[in-house]
Amino acid sequence: MGVVCSIADTIEDFWQALISKRCGIREWEDLRTLNFKYTYAHRISDVECDPLWRGFELAKKTISQALQQASPNSKSRIGLFLGTTMGESAAFEAIAEGNRDIAPHDYTGDGICRKLRKHFPQIIMHRCFATACAAGNYALKAARQALITGDIDIAIAGGVDPFSKIAMTGFSRARAMSPSGLCRPFSADRDGMVLGEGAGFLVLERVEGAAPSSRVLATLDGCALTCDAFHPTAPRPDSAGIVQCFYQLSTLTSTDFNSIDWVCSHGTGTKLSDTSEARAIGKTFQEKIPWVSSIKAHIGHTLGAATAIEAIVCVLSIINEKIPPTVNTESSDLGLEIPSTPISRPINRVLNCGYAFGGLNSITQFSKCR
Template sequence: SAAFEAAADGAELRIDEAAGSVFAAEVARDRGLAGPLRTYGTACAAGNYALGAAATAVRKGTVTAAVSGGVEPFSKIAMLGFARSRAMSGDLCRPFDRARAGMQLGEAAAFLVLEREDQALARGRDPLAVVGGLGLSGDAFHPTAPREDGSGMAAAMRAGLAAAGIGPSEVGWVCAHGTGTLRSDAAEARALHTVFGDQTPPVASVKGALGHSLGAATAVQAVVAVQALRTRTLPPNANLVEPDDSLMLDVVIEPRPAPELRWIMSCGYAFGGLNSALMLGRA
């Protein structure tokens, strides 16, 4: 519900908390951006949704450039909700670890500027990366749990590959959703094996280091992926002590040089079975 605050003199009425659209509106007002505004309420996949939509709008010529990303301030309500659902770890978040016991929440904001490559070059700016496409799917299964076989996640991954026009063998790293929960990590591993088979690329989650920032999570992942492409180095999966061998994944545990890195798949899945896979490529 909206919270209204009247100024001391009664002359001003502010809406401090309102519908989700306020986030895009605030960024636009702060930066003087008068183009189309859109806020996605797709939880942990929202950053991917936003970046995919922005890339499409730029490609179609709907806008000449776009500022797109995600933000998630700390919320006591979210903290209590996840704690009551027993999804929180009492220790560190350990994605893909045999002893993983849940997530740790984080807060974050991450944004990228998207424009056509020729336009960026004309301005004297070197593009950092390219958005190859976005794959989406729905589980149609459970309000909070993923399908155990990872089939919904796999469908989004395949759609992402198709959108980018590339094959599975061209992906050099998967920036995984990797929340550190038993079921989600296992389902994601099954999805990866379904799509990539025995050629599953190296995998890592940033949530061990940065926590799960919910609505900002996939935007944060996109920034990490861009940096990986620029430096041709795969970031490590923090807090991994004993890899879960049953997942059969090549989890990156230390920064790993990747001179041939060209494509990254960044995955995010949200409550309700909203699955997303954003494809980012080297510029």
């Protein structure tokens, strides 16, 4: 696995930062200069690269980490499955600022994939999912499917989104941003999200085909996808689309909801989204609601990278037998138990939830490898 975000650029540091409740938020002078209403964000401060290819750079760094850890056989057929919201947002911003030499088609998520394939020539195919904040889960599902069908031996799956002034403006104008600059998922006094950036990638292979030297960290059991078909940006008031997504996952994986140890939630900190998510969890887990935690207060909302980075959190929680805490949230008024400190316990099964504009609902399930 590999990760880059506002609080860490290695897997080890990332987990320590989560457990020690480190938060990557800062105020940014350039946003103030540009007259943004909200000037706090979770950005990565030490990336040296062509600003138009920041997403590529983050993905490259993260994939390198993941491949180094997994050390796949050099003859393996590798597929790349990448989720993103906007691709290289800075390129579209530059065009709007008057740079007419830039071809927008080159800077989509597919453009990032093509550049990654040049850098990692062992990748023989790629798919790019532009499914906004659920994109990482889409990539994981497609990667799993490609491994099952035998099209590839190894999958690199994840998501990336560099910091986007377009997204910063859009979420601000959608009144989704936190005026206090504090993301407080599921808390009664939550007042919105804070934007982040980052990348997260996981190396997947079939358990039965894994090399003897492979250390299997966890299994990806399945992924469910539904669509609210209700509103461009707002969730359904009855949360039916998310509930349906939970049930689809349960059917696909034959999982009893009582066996879920915790839910790695979408948990953006906005009034509407957190309420909808909590309602869906309440409807789904009628007997016993598991722990629910969100890392968005630590690293911000990393959009297309979010569910990929959160998938890494799921795996790390299984390995380390700990549920990470939710920063800035001491209690919830939504009927959920949110850990404000790390919870040590055996973790056998975790759900990774991501929802997106366009009404997209996605949930992946990770389990301890038997």
